[in-house]
Amino acid sequence: MTKKRVLILLVIAAASLLIGAAIGAVLNYSDDQFEEQALQTLQSTEGRDNHHAVGANVTESSLTEVMNANEAFNDIIGSNEVTVVNFFASWCEPCKRETPALNEYHQDHLDEPIDIIGVNISDSRENRDQFLEDYEVEYPIFEFEDEDQALDDYKIQLMPTTFFVDSDGEVIRAYIGEVSPELVTNYINYVKEAS
Structure with a gap:
């Protein structure tokens, strides 16, 4: 050699x-x-995201129930230590991919002070309802009464966008993009520690 x-x-x-x-x-x-x-890693970002909605209070918006809600939006927020508020649309491909995982996460945590709420935006009623049926969504779904104002208030420009909210309705964390169960767990843990 x-x-x-x-x-x-x-x-x-x-x-x-x-x-x-x-x-x-x-x-x-x-x-x-x-x-x-x-x-x-989450804590090293000084406890707050750069998203404009962080610090805002989601209970100041008026939302109407679409399905699966046994109580009003604000009551769900107030009765949970952390609520994951996921903004989605039927035409959003990452929304389609994350919905089964959110559904499973919701089912796995029914006995905990954690909940997931979906807020449908930029959709027709027909497309929204078909999406919810196709993905057999079991967590509460709402829609804004004044969608344009809410989108402007919270600066929601891309979907999916997910807020991690404390029991007072304050947005502690915001995530733009498709979430995974691991990310949801980590952000929920962060909100718990921050509260």
Whole structure:
């Protein structure tokens, strides 16, 4: 073998060892460590997002129930330690992808002071109702009485947008984009610690 081939084989072997060690470190990192790291990352942003709605109070808006609500919007907010308010539309692809996970999250946390509320925006009644039926949504769904004003007040420009709200109705966190169950859990934990 030439010296050049030996050197190439040594470099490949060293790179393989490094990659293997990195994979091993990730696999040994526990779920608790990931959750703790995510919470620290959230806290390192000085406890507030840059979204204009952070600090606003969602109970100041008038919303009408569409389905699945046994109580008024403000009563749901007030009876939970944290409420996840998810703004969605039937034509929004990320909304379609996250809805089954939100539905499952809602079902898994029925016995906790946590709830999920969907707020439908920029949609026709027919498309909204078909979306809710197709995805078998079980959490409460509302719509703004004055959608244009609410969208302007909360600066909602992209969907999905999700607010994480405390029991007083204050938006503590806002997330733009598709949420995952892990992200929802981390943001809920952040709101609990901030309250």
